[in-house]
Structures are given as structure tokens and as C-alpha cells.
Amino acid sequence: MRFYICEKREEVKPFKIGIIGAGPAGLAAAGYLACRGYEVHVYDKMPEGGGMVAFGIPEARIPIRAVREGVEALEQLGVQFHFRTKVVYDSPKELGDEWAEHFVSIEKLLSEFDALIIATGAWKPRKLKVPGIGLPGVYDALSLLHSIKMARIGYYSWERIPDLKGKHLVVIGAGYTAVDVAMEGRLLGAEKITMVYRRSLEHSYAKAEIRKLIAEGVEFIEHATPVRILGEEKVEGVEFAKTKIVGGNVVTTDEHFVIDADVVAYAIGQLPTSPIKEIVCASEKVLEEAGIFFAGDVVTPRNIGTAIREGRAVAERIEEWLLRKAPRRVFPVAMTGRLIAEVLSGKC
Incomplete structure (x- = not known):
């Protein structure tokens, strides 16, 4: 199962992107950005990549072997994975949390990366x-x-x-x-x-x-x-x-x-599970201007193919944003924190 395919990686670009969630959307975004020469780090609380494709869909439909091959292909492109690591802000307890051995704050990632993709899926049953x-x-x-x-x-x-x-x-x-x-x-x-x-x-x-x-x-x-x-x-x-x-x-x-x-x-549906409890406000553009993007089921639960397409589309938006905003740091970390707080309080 290939999440993204390219013949070779382009020359290295001076930007780092962090991706929270190793499901189809996050992996597709990681593949695109790695192929374009960006340094990409993927964080996930589970012991390996694939998200719900690996840990929720029956083995008879999508075997774990196929998912692992897709993740290995991304590693060969230079994508760096941080498994058993949960990114937290105000996250409630969710399915799969038992596997997390390390916890990192979203504020810390904001200080280390030029952009973040939140692709944490929908791990909460309705x-x-x-x-x-x-x-x-x-x-x-x-x-x-x-x-x-x-x-x-x-x-x-x-x-x-x-x-x-x-x-x-x-x-x-x-x-x-x-x-x-x-x-x-x-x-x-x-x-x-x-x-x-x-x-x-x-x-x-x-x-x-x-x-x-x-x-x-x-x-x-x-x-x-x-x-x-x-x-x-x-x-x-x-x-x-x-x-x-x-x-x-x-x-x-x-x-x-x-x-x-x-x-x-x-089986009456799933709810999105984001490290930021409230991500829907008057305009998602507020967070995008702070370098925070969303992709996949964390926005609205959908099928695997749609999540993969959206992951790539978000990665393309990030690339355009990075090149337009370069050099980065238009929004310092403190400002980003205030923007998140506004989203959480509904002020945005």
C-alpha cells in the first residue's frame, strides 16, 4: 500500500514540517513533502504507522503487511517517525492511548517546526x-x-x-x-x-x-x-x-x-480526535496563518482514498504557504498560543 510515490527526493529545502498522526492523510502528506525535499517528522501514539487502516480495518480487507510496506517506503524517503508518542494540548483520553510512552506538547512542536499538520483521525466512537x-x-x-x-x-x-x-x-x-x-x-x-x-x-x-x-x-x-x-x-x-x-x-x-x-x-459513527479539542471556528484560516493545518478524519470522517488525497492537497498548501511566508516566524510562538486560545474560547 503506497501512500505517496516519487522517483527520487528533490534537493533539501530549509524547512521542517511536523505531522501529528500516522494515518492515511498524515502519511500521504509526509510522502509528498519528503519527496519535495522537506525535513518531515511524524508523531503517533501507536507502536507503528497506518492509523485506523492498520489498527481498525480487518486484516482480511487490508493486511498489516501492506501497510508496513507503505510506511517503510516513506522511511526510505527520509521521513522520521516518532511512534508511541502522543502530542497533547487539551486532549481527552482516547482509544489507543495505552500505547503512548512519551508525551510532547503542541506548543513545543510549534517552536521546533515551520508548520504543523494535525491528522490525528477519528478515534472516538459515537x-x-x-x-x-x-x-x-x-x-x-x-x-x-x-x-x-x-x-x-x-x-x-x-x-x-x-x-x-x-x-x-x-x-x-x-x-x-x-x-x-x-x-x-x-x-x-x-x-x-x-x-x-x-x-x-x-x-x-x-x-x-x-x-x-x-x-x-x-x-x-x-x-x-x-x-x-x-x-x-x-x-x-x-x-x-x-x-x-x-x-x-x-x-x-x-x-x-x-x-x-x-x-x-x-456502529453509529466516529468523532474527530484532535490534540486541540476545538478546531472548528469562524475560519480555519486563522490557524493556517499560524502554520497549523488539518487533514483527514480529524476534520470530517471519510474514506481512505479521500483522506490520502486530502493529505496531499494539504501538503501542497503548506508548501505554497512556506514559500510565500519565507523566511518563517511571522507568527512567533507566543502569538500562535494566543491564536489557539482564541479558537478554544470561540473568539475567532
Whole structure:
């Protein structure tokens, strides 16, 4: 898996760029900038590169070997990686933090680099807010997939992974993450898999993959949303309400039904995880003028191809900005800190 390809590196340029996050967007940006002759450093809390491609997507879909080859190609271009290192500003605890052995402040990086790219992805699952969500046997899909992938590539013991053999797995959602859970469920021996979606199959952007799963025996139920997880000491079922679409919106009806379940995984989206808790304000240009750029899922969760294209596009913007602003240091570190504070307080 190649994140960026060039025949040879251009002559060295007098600028250093720091990239926070070694997922597809960050790696694509690193490849472009390294090829153009810039000194590039990539920071990531995980033990190796690839981001969610390496640590969340099933091995059957994207093998870790392919990701590692892509990272090695970047190292040969001169990209310097700092793994098990989390960049912090006001970061909350997130999935994967257990791997971080070193912590560096974003203010320190701002003092060392001419520009920063924040490409930290979306490592926080969107929580399903219904009664019973805390029962044993209920998982958010992102954490479940992450654990399974970490076991498959040797970082986790299989004892940490839920036993799905002979079980009824109910998957809530119909995106690619839900598809991945269903796929792993089959590989791990689930006797029955039921996917439930609040809209119709035609509304799912993963409908082609879901049709394949249906052909392989996965049950798919349309127009239903969970209202309660059932069980005493562990999950025993899910109560759903039928839905209908009114004016493009999902409306819950009074018609309910129950599906028995041994394991439940909900895949209702991810939230961006940035070292700066609030990155959306009146104008992202405020931070760009301070040399801070954003790329990939940390802006809006998207697919791998889009993240790679955006990583390169942001790298091109940085190059134009560096050449236009050279010599750098138009915004001293203190000014940059104040700009960040304005973003956090909503003043920008």
C-alpha cells in the first residue's frame, strides 16, 4: 500500500514540517513533502504507522503487511517517525492511548517546526444513548474492531477478545464499520448475524458490501432503531422501534419489536480526535496563518482514498504557504498560543 510515490527526493529545502498522526492523510502528506525535499517528522501514539487502516480495518480487507510496506517506503524517503508518542494540548483520553510512552506538547512542536499538520483521525466512537448500554456483551464497533485487529497482528492476547463462536451477533448500523464487524463476526464463528439499520438498504453507502453479506447468510433489517438493550447480568436482546422517513428525516413509530442477542455492536459513527479539542471556528484560516493545518478524519470522517488525497492537497498548501511566508516566524510562538486560545474560547 503506497501512500505517496516519487522517483527520487528533490534537493533539501530549509524547512521542517511536523505531522501529528500516522494515518492515511498524515502519511500521504509526509510522502509528498519528503519527496519535495522537506525535513518531515511524524508523531503517533501507536507502536507503528497506518492509523485506523492498520489498527481498525480487518486484516482480511487490508493486511498489516501492506501497510508496513507503505510506511517503510516513506522511511526510505527520509521521513522520521516518532511512534508511541502522543502530542497533547487539551486532549481527552482516547482509544489507543495505552500505547503512548512519551508525551510532547503542541506548543513545543510549534517552536521546533515551520508548520504543523494535525491528522490525528477519528478515534472516538459515537456513543449509543439507550438504557442498558453498559451491559456486558455490548460494544462500540470501533473498539471491538480495534481489539480484534490488535489480536490478529499480535499485539493483544485473544483472551481479551469476546468469544463470538456459536453466538447471535446483532450489529446496529449499516456503514463500512458495521460491515467490518459483521465480516469479523463470521470469521470468529458467530452462528447468526443480524444487521439493523434505521433507514433502508438503499440509503447505505456500503450497500454493495451488505448485499454480499446478505447472500452469505447475514440477516438485514431495515427501518428500525434501538430503544433499549435488554438483559439482567449481560445482554440478552435489543428492543427496536420501527422507523419511517418523513421529509428525509428518520421518525420513530410506536411499533416495537425485540431481537434476542448474545453480543451487540453498535456502529453509529466516529468523532474527530484532535490534540486541540476545538478546531472548528469562524475560519480555519486563522490557524493556517499560524502554520497549523488539518487533514483527514480529524476534520470530517471519510474514506481512505479521500483522506490520502486530502493529505496531499494539504501538503501542497503548506508548501505554497512556506514559500510565500519565507523566511518563517511571522507568527512567533507566543502569538500562535494566543491564536489557539482564541479558537478554544470561540473568539475567532
